[in-house]
Amino acid sequence: MTDHQGLLADCPARLAFDLLAHTWDPVILWALRRGPVRPHQLVKHIGGISPKAMNQSLHRLRAAGLVQRLPRPGTPPHVDYTLTPLGRTLLTPLATLGTWAATHGNAVTTTQTSPTT
Amino acid sequence: MTDHQGLLADCPARLAFDLLAHTWDPVILWALRRGPVRPHQLVKHIGGISPKAMNQSLHRLRAAGLVQRLPRPGTPPHVDYTLTPLGRTLLTPLATLGTWAATHGNAVTTTQTSPTT
DNA sequence: CAGAATCCTTTACGATACTG
DNA sequence: CAGTATCGTAAAGGATTCTG
DSSP states (O other), rough: OOOOOOOSSOOOTHHHHHHHHHHHHHHHHHTTSSSOOHHHHHHHHHHOOHHHHHHHHHHHHHHHHSSSEEESSSSSSSSEEEEHHHHHTTHHHHHHHHHHHHHHHHHHHHHHHHHOO | OOSSSSSSOOOOOOOHHHHHTTTTTHHHHHHHHSSSOOOHHHHHHSSSSSHHHHHHHHHHHHHHSSEEEEEEEEEEESEEEEEEEHHHHHHHHHHHHHHHHHHHHHHHHHHHHOOOO
């Protein structure tokens, strides 16, 4: 195989997709683009995500070094999550996907609704 | 919610991610970038994907209008799959992700291996 | 060879309840 | 309020087998 120009089963490019493969991970990443946000804020803002799923995503994203946890001392507990510098680098590809969806998403939806054949 | 700048639970941008969320879908899309390929070729080329998963992905991608099936009459059966024009438009975002992985993928792997803190 | 059908295992994710 | 643990459901995907 000398054709490894990307995206094979064991290709490093797969990493990016696995990173975003989970339903909420890209959503959370995007929601954090502005700056630190608290978990509860994320849940409310995104809508439709359970606190548990939120936590799992946050865990994955932290493990990947894309998101950082910022504990604020005090009572009641207060925590912020924010993108790491590495995490910020993902915003551009994310935006590219978003732009594609905005441009061609309608075509996909139409196709799925009325099969052209 | 007046902050719908993208990527909420019900945001249209989600479509792009759901499209690529399945493990093999982006891989197959990428494998087809050059032109028509036969299923068996795809399985061999990609490696690690079962024929069933391949078929399911191909179905989804066809339903989404990203991939087209080209039956060649004859015996034994011969079929080619190729990207539709719509499918081709996804190659750019795909490449963007791939580039990101090539650039920052290593950082992610490193982080996951040795938690920085 | 294409691809659909069946079986089985893993895991994402929601709901709920509990701990610090 | 943050985060974890448990339970239950749905679905992805591998292995195998059968049909056109």
